[in-house]
Amino acid sequence: MTSLYLTEADELQIKMAQGAKPGEGGQLPGHKVDEWIGKVRHSTPGVGLISPPPHHDIYSIEDLAQLIFDLKNANRSARINVKLVSKAGVGTIAAGVAKAKADVILISGHDGGTGASPMSSIRHAGLPWELGLAETHQTLVKNKLRSRVTVQADGQMKTGRDIAIAALLGAEEWGVATAALVVEGCILMRKCHLNTCPVGVATQDPELRKRFNGDPEHVVNFFKFLTEELREIMADLGFRTIEEMVGQAEFLEVKEDNLANNFKLKGLDLSPILYREPADSSVGLYKQEEQDHGLAGVLDWKLLAAAQPALEAKTPVVAEFPVINTDRTIGAILSNEITKKYRGEGLPDGTIHFKFKGTAGQSFGAFNTCGVTLELEGGANDYFGKGLSGARLVVYPDKTATFTPEENSIIGNVAFYGATGGEAFIRGVAGERFCVRNSGVTVVVEGIGDHGCEYMTGGRAVILGGTGRNFGAGMSGGIAYVWDVAGDFAQNCNPEMIDLDPLGDEDADELRSLVQQHLELTGSSVAKFVLSDFESEVGRFVKVFPRDYKKALAGKAAKVAAE
Amino acid sequence: MGKPTGFLENTRQLPAKEAVENRLQHYGEFVQQYSAADLNKQASRCMDCGIPFCHNGCPLGNIIPEFNDAVYRGKFDEAYEILASTNNFPEFTGRICPAPCESACVLGINQPPVAIEEIERHIVEIAFERGYVQAKQHIVRTGKKVAVVGSGPAGLAAAAQLNSAGHSVTVFERDDAPGGLLRYGIPDFKLEKSVVDRRIRLMEEEGIVFRCNAEVGKNVPVGDLLREFHAIVLAGGSTIPRDLTVPGRELDGVHFAMDFLKQQNKRVGGKSTLINPYQPLSTDIVATGKHVVVIGGGDTGSDCVGTSNRQGAASVTQLELMPTPPMERTPNMPWPTYPMVYKTTTSHEEGCERQFAILTKAFLGDENGKLRALQVVDIQWTGAKDGRPASFAEVPGSEREIPCELALLAMGFLYPQKEGMLDQLGVETTGVGNVRASERTYQTTISKVFAAGDMRRGQSLVVWAISEGRECARKVDEYLMGSSLLETKDAALQFTI
Structure with missing residues (x-):
């Protein structure tokens, strides 16, 4: 996600899971990822896209809360939506998500969406949305959290009746996808993954796309009928607004005959779904108040004030701020404001140069855009440079520190997760999951933990030190140069998708200039050592070259040669 | 599916036909065969749809994408086995069906549909050529006797199915040869009678008895039938013309x-x-x-x-x-x-x-x-x-x-002939004059007497007649034995324990 994408959004959804394919989500197989899609998604054309990925930045509810905070910083006007799969216990999760300050919670049922699911996902599909929704609403009401969040439900809602039931069970918003798609001409071919959709709905093939004959009027008509039916049901039940209707589960009745006459349904007890959590009038049953996202006192307001000349007239600004570890997501609001005015281009390089001293909190520099340089003397926590979007981050230890920087951690785990552009120079060692899903950042670091460069699709990583195990798993683009002093790097790699090559001349030039920059910006003694005898040290570097990327580059070169 | 992009590479092409001036000189069939390569191309156009509407378009519920795929892979024995599992007489429908399956073909939304009917004809002709079509041997007999009145497509289908379930079937035909409209309605240039004969011979080999020149209600007394047979299937067609x-x-x-x-x-x-x-x-x-x-x-x-x-x-x-x-x-x-x-x-x-x-x-x-x-x-x-x-x-x-x-x-035709068999049996008829029997049971107002085909549903297609015969056979089998393993649209390969 770039700062521009985030700034443009009305709503940002964190897809923890979709009902039809929990843990994996929509898949776009490699042969459907053409140049254009590759560009939009910041990935390598020809390499499959799986969304959502396993969220490597989310291992606990606190991590989720941090991401919600990051996104809220990156776009204050967007609602933050968290999508959860309908399953037993989803109510507890939803309560946690509400406390983590999500604005919207989406309960996704097992139905629908299965056309693009791989078999492995379908086998682990969730439960019907009715079950998860009822549980979620009841739990939120019981914990007096319901009035803070909007609850949505989806998973093959097709009729006004579906929507009415969803409203009575506690959802004030609903997702309709498959039905609308069918109205546009989808004929459930289940060939979405083959790029051969004969009605031109789910294909990138220009010939097949010509065969699409859907009409927006049909979709409008469909929704008109859908809402008309809902309105009729509401009139029958005596509701004037959806707000009145949300969570009034006692208006639902069980068709006892259906249960009694079907051998599968016999003995089914639906009362837990239809249970209405007792709540007095002080407890809201639908979204009535805004979450307190805690943005009022963040450091970024000071940054923003200092950056006014830059924002207004691109005048370079330099300033210094002390930081402590409760200063989280530094620079995101600033970047949001820059992006609003200067779009994806941002400001000219070096326009804003802020220096920080101390220990920064989580997500230092998250979603920071072009023209911003953040220099940090001290250290930083997790998610350093998350979603970095064009800015330059420089970090080195406190000048008075006595430890050896290249032997000590200076930033936390999951640095540069999903970063799309910019550069960073780190005088010290980073934690685990370094540069996961990086698609464009150029970064120099002096050692990393496990799972480095996993699912990386672009950018450069120079590692002047050791790595943990499982390096380069699922890496499909970009290049990593690793200074393999101990000679054990190959053992730490996941060789499934990468080749370990020696450096060519061009690589060596690129490496030298990056190390040179690292030396200049951080005063790194490691960089100094490497440069002191670069001709011989370059032989100890390993080039991690993803095979998919190699193939894509070769294809591009062949194309240029042909022209 | 054999070839995901087949429908993008090849368009619909039907086999060549003899020139008009030549074919007018004779009464033989004039549609030629595809070359092996062309047949493969046509089969490759099938898209193996997620929801194959052709299944539903076909009154028989033919499993079309699967046999198209088998043809594409050159496995004609497999293709025939799939085809024969839902259709007793693909050699008839492959020639004279108006192919509602092709109307329902998903490719037909914006392109010429898959040439399903021609592929069907090729499967069965190649199967005959290569000897895949053999009379079923060793049928375990149930000891039940069933009379089928009328030897059109409905009667033949019912007879073939009931016989394969082990019942001893006798088919009564008032004409001098079996086949009904297949023999004495559809011209030879559309369906050569050797094709009908070939199938009748197979059915005889399997043990079905054909009694021709036997008009029930005239020279075969209705009482004899009711006395001698455990069940009777009326498949006399809708014979009274408008x-x-x-x-x-x-x-x-x-x-x-x-x-x-x-x-x-x-x-x-x-x-x-x-x-x-x-x-x-x-x-x-x-x-x-x-x-x-x-x-x-x-x-x-x-x-x-x-x-x-x-x-x-x-x-x-x-x-x-x-x-x-x-x-x-x-x-x-x-x-x-x-x-x-x-x-x-x-x-x-x-x-x-x-x-x-x-x-x-x-x-x-x-x-x-x-x-x-x-x-x-x-x-x-x-x-x-x-x-x-x-x-x-x-x-x-x-x-x-x-x-x-x-x-x-x-x-067109109005309703079945009442005079004779129907009058003597006294089965109830519907308002328009067809024999009353529901689509759920195929049973007439006499419990051991069933009705299928045009006689029940009114004038229709050969493919509907075959479908009716098959569905009715299952009901007869259930009536005789209490349960049935005969395939129908609702109960394909469903085994009850």
Whole structure:
């Protein structure tokens, strides 16, 4: 996600899971990822896209809360939506998500969406949305959290009746996808993954796309009928607004005959779904108040004030701020404001140069855009440079520190997760999951933990030190140069998708200039050592070259040669 | 699926047909075979849809994508096995079905549909050629006896299924050879009778007994049937043709289409055209040298056109009451329904003038009582709200005569013949005159008597008749044995424990 994408959004959804394919989500197989899609998604054309990925930045509810905070910083006007799969216990999760300050919670049922699911996902599909929704609403009401969040439900809602039931069970918003798609001409071919959709709905093939004959009027008509039916049901039940209707589960009745006459349904007890959590009038049953996202006192307001000349007239600004570890997501609001005015281009390089001293909190520099340089003397926590979007981050230890920087951690785990552009120079060692899903950042670091460069699709990583195990798993683009002093790097790699090559001349030039920059910006003694005898040290570097990327580059070169 | 992009690379192509001037010289079939490469290409066009609408379009529920795939892979034994699992007689439907499956083909939304019917014909012909089609040996007999009355597609399908379930089946046919309309309705140039014979021989090998020249209710007493058989399937067809009772109907030269077509099939088969056990005719009806007018624009009418042309008619005109149908689907007949669009059959290709929205007012005769002309008038249809024609009025001043020495009435069939078997059995009939039996049970008002095919549902397609025969057979089997393993659309390969 770039700062521009985030700034443009009305709503940002964190897809923890979709009902039809929990843990994996929509898949776009490699042969459907053409140049254009590759560009939009910041990935390598020809390499499959799986969304959502396993969220490597989310291992606990606190991590989720941090991401919600990051996104809220990156776009204050967007609602933050968290999508959860309908399953037993989803109510507890939803309560946690509400406390983590999500604005919207989406309960996704097992139905629908299965056309693009791989078999492995379908086998682990969730439960019907009715079950998860009822549980979620009841739990939120019981914990007096319901009035803070909007609850949505989806998973093959097709009729006004579906929507009415969803409203009575506690959802004030609903997702309709498959039905609308069918109205546009989808004929459930289940060939979405083959790029051969004969009605031109789910294909990138220009010939097949010509065969699409859907009409927006049909979709409008469909929704008109859908809402008309809902309105009729509401009139029958005596509701004037959806707000009145949300969570009034006692208006639902069980068709006892259906249960009694079907051998599968016999003995089914639906009362837990239809249970209405007792709540007095002080407890809201639908979204009535805004979450307190805690943005009022963040450091970024000071940054923003200092950056006014830059924002207004691109005048370079330099300033210094002390930081402590409760200063989280530094620079995101600033970047949001820059992006609003200067779009994806941002400001000219070096326009804003802020220096920080101390220990920064989580997500230092998250979603920071072009023209911003953040220099940090001290250290930083997790998610350093998350979603970095064009800015330059420089970090080195406190000048008075006595430890050896290249032997000590200076930033936390999951640095540069999903970063799309910019550069960073780190005088010290980073934690685990370094540069996961990086698609464009150029970064120099002096050692990393496990799972480095996993699912990386672009950018450069120079590692002047050791790595943990499982390096380069699922890496499909970009290049990593690793200074393999101990000679054990190959053992730490996941060789499934990468080749370990020696450096060519061009690589060596690129490496030298990056190390040179690292030396200049951080005063790194490691960089100094490497440069002191670069001709011989370059032989100890390993080039991690993803095979998919190699193939894509070769294809591009062949194309240029042909022209 | 064999080839995901097959439908992008190849377009629909039908096998070559003999040139019109050549095929008019004989009564044999004239559609040629695909080359192996072409067949492969046509099969590769099948898209193996997530929701294969062709299954539903086909009254038999043929498992079409699977056999297309087998053909693409060159596995004709497998293809035949899949095809035969839902269709007892693919060699008939492969030739003469109007292919509702192709109308429902998903590719047909915006491209010419897969040539399913031709692929079907090739599968079964290749299967016969290579010896994959063999009579079933070692059928365990149940000791139950079933009579099937009528040997058209419904009767044959019911007989084949019941026989494979182990019952001893006797088929009663009032004509001199089994097949019903397959034998004495559909012309040889569309379905050669050797194809029918080939299937009948197989069925006989499997143990089915055919009793021809046996008209139940006439020379076979109804009581004998009820006494001797554990169950009876009525599959006598919808045989009473719709008449045109206008002045001059009695003139010499006005005939029902079926009388004309049947005589020609007998002639081709080397049999006497005048010996006809239940419907004696005094003269040969021939079109040679005559101006022929076929009244009725359906498939039977089309068969009359082809036969008349082969007999050497001076001219052939086909009249249709309804207005000219649209060339393409309209919003009233969306995919995947069977569209009522303008259709040019192979017989039309052979030469014929087609007139639509024409009402026949009278047959005009000469002094010898022979037909000389038709008096017709143009009509103007007014559409109902949904766009379909609802009522008509004559166009004033458009009355005219069409010279004509032979008029053939091909305006469909009304209901089964009541006189004889049905009357004697006393089974209840529906308002329109078909035998009353529901689609759920196929059982008539007499518990051991079942009905299938046109006799139950009214005039319809061969493929529907086969479907009815199969579905009915399952119900008969359940009635006799308490349960059944016979495949039907609802219970394919479903084993009850």
